[in-house]
Amino acid sequence: MFVFPGRLSRKIVGMLSVFFLVALxxxxxxxxxxxxxxxxxxxxxxxxxxxxxxxxxxxxxAHRNESREDAGAxxxxxxxxLERFDQxxxxxxxxDPSRPMAPPRDDEVERKLLAVEASWGExxxxxxxxxxxQAPDRHGAVLARFDSQLEGFVGSINDLVLAMEQSYAANTNxxxxxxxxxxxxxxxxxxxxxxxxMQQVIRPVSExxxxxxxxxxxxxxxxxxxxxxxxxxxxAQGFNEMAxxxxxxxxxxxxxxxxxTRSLGERNRELGILYEITAVLSEPLxxxxxxxxxxxxxxxxxxxxxxxxxxxxPDTEKLYLLTHEGLSAEFVARExxxxxxxxLCGDVIDTGMPVAFDxxxxxxxxxxxxxxREGFATATAFTVQYDRQRIGVFNLYFRTAHPVSAQxxxxxxxxxxxxxxxxxxxxLRSREKELAVSEERNLLAQELHDxxxxxxxxxxxxxxxxxxSLNKQDVEEATGAVAELRAGIQESYDKxxxxxxxxxxxxxxxxxxxxxxxxxxxxxxQTGVAVRFEHSGSGLPLLPENQIQVMHIVxxxxxxxxxxxxxxxxxxxxxxxxEGMQIEVADDGVGFDPETxxxxxxxxxxxxxxxxxxxxxxxxQCQVKSAAGQGTRVSLWLPRxxxxxx
Numbered sequence: 001m002f003v004f005p006g007r008l009s010r011k012i013v014g015m016l017s018v019f020f021l022v023a024l025x026x027x028x029x030x031x032x033x034x035x036x037x038x039x040x041x042x043x044x045x046x047x048x049x050x051x052x053x054x055x056x057x058x059x060x061x062a063h064r065n066e067s068r069e070d071a072g073a074x075x076x077x078x079x080x081x082l083e084r085f086d087q088x089x090x091x092x093x094x095x096d097p098s099r100p101m102a103p104p105r106d107d108e109v110e111r112k113l114l115a116v117e118a119s120w121g122e123x124x125x126x127x128x129x130x131x132x133x134q135a136p137d138r139h140g141a142v143l144a145r146f147d148s149q150l151e152g153f154v155g156s157i158n159d160l161v162l163a164m165e166q167s168y169a170a171n172t173n174x175x176x177x178x179x180x181x182x183x184x185x186x187x188x189x190x191x192x193x194x195x196x197x198m199q200q201v202i203r204p205v206s207e208x209x210x211x212x213x214x215x216x217x218x219x220x221x222x223x224x225x226x227x228x229x230x231x232x233x234x235x236a237q238g239f240n241e242m243a244x245x246x247x248x249x250x251x252x253x254x255x256x257x258x259x260x261t262r263s264l265g266e267r268n269r270e271l272g273i274l275y276e277i278t279a280v281l282s283e284p285l286x287x288x289x290x291x292x293x294x295x296x297x298x299x300x301x302x303x304x305x306x307x308x309x310x311x312x313x314p315d316t317e318k319l320y321l322l323t324h325e326g327l328s329a330e331f332v333a334r335e336x337x338x339x340x341x342x343x344l345c346g347d348v349i350d351t352g353m354p355v356a357f358d359x360x361x362x363x364x365x366x367x368x369x370x371x372x373r374e375g376f377a378t379a380t381a382f383t384v385q386y387d388r389q390r391i392g393v394f395n396l397y398f399r400t401a402h403p404v405s406a407q408x409x410x411x412x413x414x415x416x417x418x419x420x421x422x423x424x425x426x427x428l429r430s431r432e433k434e435l436a437v438s439e440e441r442n443l444l445a446q447e448l449h450d451x452x453x454x455x456x457x458x459x460x461x462x463x464x465x466x467x468x469s470l471n472k473q474d475v476e477e478a479t480g481a482v483a484e485l486r487a488g489i490q491e492s493y494d495k496x497x498x499x500x501x502x503x504x505x506x507x508x509x510x511x512x513x514x515x516x517x518x519x520x521x522x523x524x525x526q527t528g529v530a531v532r533f534e535h536s537g538s539g540l541p542l543l544p545e546n547q548i549q550v551m552h553i554v555x556x557x558x559x560x561x562x563x564x565x566x567x568x569x570x571x572x573x574x575x576x577x578x579e580g581m582q583i584e585v586a587d588d589g590v591g592f593d594p595e596t597x598x599x600x601x602x603x604x605x606x607x608x609x610x611x612x613x614x615x616x617x618x619x620x621q622c623q624v625k626s627a628a629g630q631g632t633r634v635s636l637w638l639p640r641x642x643x644x645x646x
Contacts, residue, residue, distance in 0.1 A: 030175065030178050042100065054124070057085075112163045211243070282422070284426075291322055292309075295323055295394065298415060302396060303398075305376070307395055310395070312392050318339055319393060327397075347381075349390050352390060356404040376398060380412075382395075386423070462484045516554055529569060531572075534574070535575075550618065550638070557585040571584075572584070582636070586634075587632055591630045592627075592632070620639075
C-alpha cells in the first residue's frame, strides 16, 4: 500500500491545505465570473433602454405641436434625452464600475457598438439637434428624415443587444462549467480526504480497536498489521508486542474469540449490504430502473445465480415480471405473467411470509416446473410491501443448495420493505405530476368558463331571437338581432384573443418588467390612452409559475380598464424590497363602488373575482380601491417567500 512520507500530523495538514487552496481558487474564479455576468446584464439592460429612449424622442418631436409646454421646457426635455443617450453610450464604451456595469469585450459586440455609435453620431443625433434649432415649419421634414432612419437605427440597437446576450450566454456557460468543475473538485476532494482518513486514521483505529476488543475477549493471538511509520504504526507495533507477552498465559481463548470475530464480520457484512441498497433506493429513478439496481446489488451481495422482481396487480390478482437477471428467455416467457396460485410467489403475496426451499423436496402441491427446468437447487421469495400493503415479490435463485440463515431472512425482509417504500415514493412523484397537469387543465377550464362560455350563452339567446324574428318576418327586429349577434361574436373573439395572449405568456425569471411594459404598449396602441410604468428596488425574482400568474393579473386589470374605465391615463408601479413585492395598477377613469356596483356583483362580470383567485393562488393579497369619478387602483402584495426562485 502507498504511504505518504513523514508523520501523520504533517500528512493531515498537507492534505487539508491543498484542499483549501484548490477550493479557494475555484470559489474566487466563480465570484469573478459572477461579477462579470452582473456587469454584462446591466450593459444589456442599458443597451435595451436606448430603444425606448429613441422612441420617446420621436414621440416628443411628433407631438410637439400638441404639447402644452413652452418651447424652452420642450427643448430642455429633448436635450435631456439626448444627453442621457450620450451618457449611456459612453457607459457602454467605458463601463461603470460603481454599479457595476461592464459590457462584454469581444469583436462582435465591439463591431455592433461602433455601428450604433456611428448611426447615432452621423444620422440620428444631428436630426434631433436640427429639430431643436429649426423653425416649426421645418419640423415636418426633419421628422420624415428621422422616421426613415429610425428602423435601421433601432435594428442596430437590437443587433447590439443580441450580441451582448450571446456573449452573456457564453459567459453563463463558462460560469456553469466552473461551478461544475468546483462540484467535481469538491466531490473528488471529499472522496480523497475520505479515502485518506479511512486509510490513515479510521482503518488503523478500527484495526487497533478490533484488536483491543479481541484481546479483551482473551484472544491474545490477535495481531494488527504495521503498515506505516507514523503514530499509528508505533501504536500497532506496541500493541503486537503487548499481545505477544500476554499470549503465553492466555492461549486457550483463541477459538472463542475467532467465533466472535466471524459473527462480527457477518453483522458488518449485513449492515454494509443494508446501507448500500438503502442508498440506491433513495435515488430518484424510474420504478423499473430502481428495481433493477436493487436486484443487481442484492444478488451480488448474497451470491445468487439469478433473481427477479415481480409487481402485484390486485385487480387481476396476478404477478407481472418487472425485471430479472440470470434467467433464460424461456423462463421469462413462462413467468412474465402468472396467477397467484401457480407458484410460491403467490403464497408469499397471500400470507406475507418469506419462502425458501430446495427444489428437490418442494412443499406438497407446489408447482416448480420452471425452477426445476432452469436448474435451480434453491428458490426464495420475499414480499415487497409498504405500510402492510403487499405490492410485489422479489426472488433469488441458487443453482447449488443454499441454506438461508435467520439473519439473512431478516435482512431480506427489511430490504423488501425498503424497496416497497421506494416504489411507493416513485408512484407518489408520478401522482404529483398528474395533479400538476390536472391543476393546469382546471385553470384553463376556469378561464374558458369565465370568459367564453358566458358569451356563447348570450349568442345562443340572440340566435333564438333572430329565428323568432325570421319566423315572424320582422325585418327590423331581425336586423337588430343580427347586430347584437355581430357584437357578441366580436366580443367573444376579443376574449379568445385575450386568452391566447394569457396562455402563450412565457417569461424568464427576470422578464416581468419587460412583459408589463409590452402589455402597456399594446394598451396604448389599442386605445390611445397615456401609459406610465415605474419600477424600483431589487430582490430575488419570482418563481416562474408565480411570475406568469402575476402577469395574468396585470393583463386582467388592463383588460378591465380598456373595457370599462374610459380612462385617459394608466399607471403601473412595481416596487421590490427585502420584505416582498408591491404591484399597483391605477387609472383615472370613471371608477365604481366595489361594494354596491351591480356590474361588479353580477355573475356576468368576473374580472375582479379572477384577479382575487389568482392572487390567492400565488400566496398574495389583492386590494381594490375605487370610487365613482375617481378612478381605480388595484394593489397586489407578494411576501418574500413567494419570490424565492428555484
